[in-house]
Amino acid sequence: MNATMGAHRADRATQVAGSMSLAAEVRAKCFALVGDAVDVLVSCHAAHKGYLSGYFSIVHDLNPRYLSAVVATRDRVALVVSASDAGPALEETGDPAALFRYGFFCFEQVDGTGADGYDAAGFASFDEALLAALREVAGDARTIGIDRSGDDRAWNVIAQGMKTRFLTDITDAITRARRHKLxxxxxxxxxxxxxxxxxxxxxxxxxxxxxxxxxxxxxxxxxxxxxxxxxxxxxxxxxxxxxxxxxxxxxxxxxxxxxxxxxxxxxxxxxxxxxxxxxxxxxxxxxxxxxxxxxxxxxxxxxxxxxxxxxxxxxxxxxxxxxxxxxxxxxxxxxxxxxxxxxxxxxxxxxxxxxxxxxxxxxxxxxxxxxxxxxxxxxxxxxxxxxxxxxxxxxxxxxxxxxxxx
CATH class of the missing domain: 3.90.230.10 (Creatinase/methionine aminopeptidase superfamily)
Structure with a gap:
């Protein structure tokens, strides 16, 4: 690896670490606004997904109707992404276990390059991936706060798939969090x-x-x-x-x-x-x-x-x-x-x-x-x-x- 490539990787790692750290601060601010009763935050809004996770997807620029989500507790965060978006998301998060992908996309890889996780199997649909992410990340959490900015897709999917949980609207809290900048x-x-x-x-x-x-x-x-x-x-x-x-x-x-x-x-x-x-x-x-x-x-x-x-x-x-x-x-x-x-x-x-x-x-x-x-x-x-x-x-x-x- 030449010096230029090494410097690029170091700069990129610093940028990613900064984005992840800022997203953690944002999540702490949002949890403070929604209160102790809310156990997990969910958002399908393109900008809010990046706001809460640190990962901003180019796929949203290509397709405004692209379905994805962030699922966050006070100490864990997961992303629900399409199979094609999983590669860039993994580059940012570095954690295959934090990605719940759906659909089909093909990544080939060279042995020994640390590319594991790019071509993992996914769920059949966004709805299945979202519910799996919630069950894994939120565990037995009782109250799920859902950001309804844009549409009610997440609300409807979770209401049907997790009927024993209590859902609450956190749209206003996200809007208030954005008013003041860290x-x-x-x-x-x-x-x-x-x-x-x-x-x-x-x-x-x-x-x-x-x-x-x-x-x-x-x-x-x-x-x-x-x-x-x-x-x-x-x-x-x-x-x-x-x-x-x-x-x-x-x-x-x-x-x-x-x-x-x-x-x-x-x-x-x-x-x-x-x-x-x-x-x-x-x-x-x-x-x-x-x-x-x-x-x-x-x-x-x-x-x-x-x-x-x-x-x-x-x-x-x-x-x-x-x-x-x-x-x-x-x-x-x-x-x-x-x-x-x-x-x-x-x-x-x-x-x-x-x-x-x-x-x-x-x-x-x-x-x-x-x-x-x-x-x-x-x-x-x-x-x-x-x-x-x-x-x-x-x-x-x-x-x-x-x-x-x-």
């Missing part, structure tokens, strides 16, 4: 954010006349992959297209005077990023400068007042007011930010005028004040922060200025 979760959100920041700075450095939206998106996506992340979305829109909010990059060439709005995020070890900056090809005209100053005033205000205890609806109202008073009297928004954490969607709270909630220390938030005007263009500033008792800790680090290209 240090390991913040570190992963931070790294995912750093990769987007690097991509934005690379676009500024590498920009040349004649570049297309797709050229810029490729720079950002390549940096994400090189940094060990999975590109989740890279929305690069220019000129009038920059008003289209969430849209894929096209072969449109950027022209002098164009606004270029880039909103991007990736998933790093299961945790996501979401940030945005606005560029202009050349010097901004008076209208561009006026509108940018307005949305900049709004997000600067939002960041200044955020701290534990702030009322979400009031924060929304005041942020919109500041944008209106600083140059866009017609400014409207449905939200001015949202929670972030596990990849694949928003965490709570979403910063809307209808949200009846207060900010709490330990929340990771994306704060934003986008502006979209069809026929003219759009602009956006979006930062990620960690809420603290007396303010916030920045996760996004690059300046919020309008970035000039060319």
């Amino acid at each position: 240090p390991g979760e913040v570190a992963r959100v931070r790294q995912a954010t750093r990769l987007v920041e690097t991509g934005l700075l690379d676009v500024a450095r590498q920009f040349a006349p004649g570049m297309t939206e797709q050229d810029m998106a490729a720079i950002i996506a390549a940096g994400m992959v090189a940094g060990g992340a999975i590109p989740r979305f890279v929305s690069v829109t220019s000129g009038p297209r920059s008003a289209l909010a969430d849209a894929y990059a096209t072969a449109r060439r950027v022209a002098p005077g164009d606004l270029i709005r880039i909103d991007a995020g990736c998933i790093y070890q299961g945790y996501g990023s979401d940030m945005a900056r606005t560029f202009v090809f050349g010097e901004p005209d008076a209208e561009q400068a006026r509108c940018y100053a307005a949305i900049r005033a709004g997000i600067d205000y939002e960041l200044e007042v955020i701290r534990e205890g702030v009322d979400v609806a009031g924060l929304f109202d005041e942020t919109v007011r500041v944008v209106r008073e600083n140059g866009i009297p017609s400014y409207r928004r449905q939200h001015v930010g949202h929670g972030i954490g596990l990849g694949g969607g928003y965490d709570m709270p979403v910063l809307t005028p209808q949200t009846k909630d207060r900010l709490e220390a330990g929340m990771c938030l994306c704060v934003e004040t986008p502006y979209y005007r069809i026929g003219w263009g759009g602009m956006m500033i979006e930062d990620t922060i960690l809420v603290t008792p007396d303010g916030h800790e920045p996760i996004t680090t690059i300046p919020r200025d309008l970035i000039r290209l060319g």
Whole structure:
């Protein structure tokens, strides 16, 4: 084994150990929220399976309907996976006894390579594998807590197959657990954010006349992959297209005077990023400068007042007011930010005028004040922060200025 391969294996082992350790902390937090009466946690939700086990499956990206589950007690965890997913899952967990596979898939192996467990026999169906995992891991546990996020498949299977057990809904507890981030979760959100920041700075450095939206998106996506992340979305829109909010990059060439709005995020070890900056090809005209100053005033205000205890609806109202008073009297928004954490969607709270909630220390938030005007263009500033008792800790680090290209 050469030195490069040895270093890779060591780095990989460190990463896996970190993911498993963080998942153990998450499980402890979830058990604390559900209380002593609950003996075992079960979830079929794609992100929550990774949240509780540390294993995030690519098969969920390939097939959103893929059936899998995590079964966890306070001291044991098992995964129910398809036969094809068993190989990657075993690489992460290192424990064949923790995998309950179903279906059929063929792995051949070389003798003496430590590949035992990759081609083991599986159960005929997901339902059988789930019940077997529960009987093995949970033993004589009486109360089974089931996460019903997404669907009721696990609830129905367990209710029919283990009729002597008491089932309880833990969906709300999982949602509450996600609101506050552990240090390991913040570190992963931070790294995912750093990769987007690097991509934005690379676009500024590498920009040349004649570049297309797709050229810029490729720079950002390549940096994400090189940094060990999975590109989740890279929305690069220019000129009038920059008003289209969430849209894929096209072969449109950027022209002098164009606004270029880039909103991007990736998933790093299961945790996501979401940030945005606005560029202009050349010097901004008076209208561009006026509108940018307005949305900049709004997000600067939002960041200044955020701290534990702030009322979400009031924060929304005041942020919109500041944008209106600083140059866009017609400014409207449905939200001015949202929670972030596990990849694949928003965490709570979403910063809307209808949200009846207060900010709490330990929340990771994306704060934003986008502006979209069809026929003219759009602009956006979006930062990620960690809420603290007396303010916030920045996760996004690059300046919020309008970035000039060319």
